[in-house]
Amino acid sequence: MEKGKSKSIFAQAQTHIPGGVNSPVRAFRAVGGEPIFMESAEGAYMTDIDGNQFIDLINSWGPMILGHGNGLIAEAVKEAVTKSLSFGTPTSAEVEMADLICSMIPSMDKVRMVNSGTEATMSAIRVARGYTGRDKIVKCEGCYHGHGDSFLIAAGSGAATMGEPDSPGVTKGTAQDTLTAPYNDLTAMSEIVAAHKGQVAAIILEPVAGNMGCVTPVAGYLEGLRKLCDDEGIVLIFDEVMTGFRLAPGGAQELYGVSPDMTTLGKIIGGGMPVGAYGGKEEIMDLVSPKGPVYQAGTLSGNPVAMAAGLAMLHYLDEHRALYAQLEATQNKIVSGFQSNLDKLELNYTINAVGSMFSLFFTDKTVLDFDTAKTSDLDLFGRYFNAMLERGVYLAPSQFETLFLSKAIGDKEIEQIVKANYEALEEIHSVD
Ligand code: HOZ
Numbered sequence: 001m002e003k004g005k006s007k008s009i010f011a012q013a014q015t016h017i018p019g020g021v022n023s024p025v026r027a028f029r030a031v032g033g034e035p036i037f038m039e040s041a042e043g044a045y046m047t048d049i050d051g052n053q054f055i056d057l058i059n060s061w062g063p064m065i066l067g068h069g070n071g072l073i074a075e076a077v078k079e080a081v082t083k084s085l086s087f088g089t090p091t092s093a094e095v096e097m098a099d100l101i102c103s104m105i106p107s108m109d110k111v112r113m114v115n116s117g118t119e120a121t122m123s124a125i126r127v128a129r130g131y132t133g134r135d136k137i138v139k140c141e142g143c144y145h146g147h148g149d150s151f152l153i154a155a156g157s158g159a160a161t162m163g164e165p166d167s168p169g170v171t172k173g174t175a176q177d178t179l180t181a182p183y184n185d186l187t188a189m190s191e192i193v194a195a196h197k198g199q200v201a202a203i204i205l206e207p208v209a210g211n212m213g214c215v216t217p218v219a220g221y222l223e224g225l226r227k228l229c230d231d232e233g234i235v236l237i238f239d240e241v242m243t244g245f246r247l248a249p250g251g252a253q254e255l256y257g258v259s260p261d262m263t264t265l266g267k268i269i270g271g272g273m274p275v276g277a278y279g280g281k282e283e284i285m286d287l288v289s290p291k292g293p294v295y296q297a298g299t300l301s302g303n304p305v306a307m308a309a310g311l312a313m314l315h316y317l318d319e320h321r322a323l324y325a326q327l328e329a330t331q332n333k334i335v336s337g338f339q340s341n342l343d344k345l346e347l348n349y350t351i352n353a354v355g356s357m358f359s360l361f362f363t364d365k366t367v368l369d370f371d372t373a374k375t376s377d378l379d380l381f382g383r384y385f386n387a388m389l390e391r392g393v394y395l396a397p398s399q400f401e402t403l404f405l406s407k408a409i410g411d412k413e414i415e416q417i418v419k420a421n422y423e424a425l426e427e428i429h430s431v432d
Pocket of ligand 1: 024026144158211
């Protein structure tokens with residue numbers, strides 16, 4: 001594969017960008033090699049600056065559920081741009097967006113738009129603290145809720161990839177208010193809450209974790225957390241930045257039938273533009289300024305171009321609910337192809353999958369939390385990633401990320417992905 005232009009721009013990037021990238025996982029440090037710089041994308045494919053084409057299995061880490069270059073979204077953005085890039089005043093698009101979100105996710109009575117998932121989660125815990133008058137939060141090990149100080153404790157995603165799940169720069173004062181529990185362990189969570197009775201404002205988690213690879217909730221886990229929070233007066237926050245509008249029109253909470261008190265959103269609601277949102281029960285959200293005393297604001301919040309893209313996306317998803325079954329069928333075909341390849345080559349593996357999210361772990365353990373995710377052979381994963389890249393399939397460049405499928409991936413691409421998987425596995429297997 002020709003990589004000359006990517007190599008040269010990455011060298012230049014080191015001068016004025018820390019590590020040469022604007023988000024750590026993109027640097028390929030976990031998999032070896034150097035990042036590929038993209039030029040354009042259409043449907044299921046991305047093309048890099050050297051002219052190489054890749055089937056995209058990250059889809060901008062979630063937002064591009066319809067694939068790249070979707071005409072509806074592009075047209076909505078073009079129209080919005082002709083009116084203004086930003087007013088700094090309320091617009092009717094924000095009202096339409098709030099109404100649509102709350103109708104698709106019934107646990108949300110009210111919602112506030114922000115600019116990223118990080119902003120959404122930071123704001124949500126502030127509101128939960130204001131509502132309960134308590135300081136502590138509990139998060140799950142390996143879950144990632146953006147890079148707010150309170151969440152960089154036992155964090156997944158890039159923090160885990162770089163081997164720094166507890167970041168320097170987070171003060172002891174902040175860190176002491178974040179408690180952690182293993183994912184999928186209701187007993188451990190109950191014990192932590194009991195040990196800090198009356199002090200926990202919120203339990204926050206990804207209802208399907210995507211930042212330690214894809215990890216699904218075991219039967220009864222989300223229901224158990226719901227009961228625990230009800231019993232102890234704790235705000236249950238589902239971070240649906242990845243899963244919102246991806247696993248079902250109403251997100252993971254619709255799929256699993258468990259309603260949180262608050263929800264955080266991002267990715268798909270922006271249709272590819274930078275957007276986040278947080279919301280929930282009216283009695284909680286009415287504490288947000290200017291209705292209530294909990295302060296949170298943003299110059300570009302509810303940006304008209306981002307709203308236009310997000311509205312086009314959400315209207316499409318609302319009106320095409322059969323899409324979710326189609327995405328799941330795509331996932332099933334890819335996963336069963338991978339399983340048969342892995343079995344043929346007698347490799348140890350676990351595949352976790354739900355809807356249009358899935359991960360392949362090189363381990364014989366069942367992966368249900370951060371500790372079991374870490375049993376995956378990371379060296380093998382790195383070689384697998386690069387072997388897939390060579391064959392034109394772009395995976396997440398870290399074991400501790402999930403893959404995201406798009407509507408644009410059809411039978412032709414599925415065949416190519418499964419074939420590439422076999423050849424890549426055979427190559428790394430024969431080196432072992
Ligand atoms: N950390 C995010 C995914 N879990 C985004 C990574 C990126 O955009 O580089």
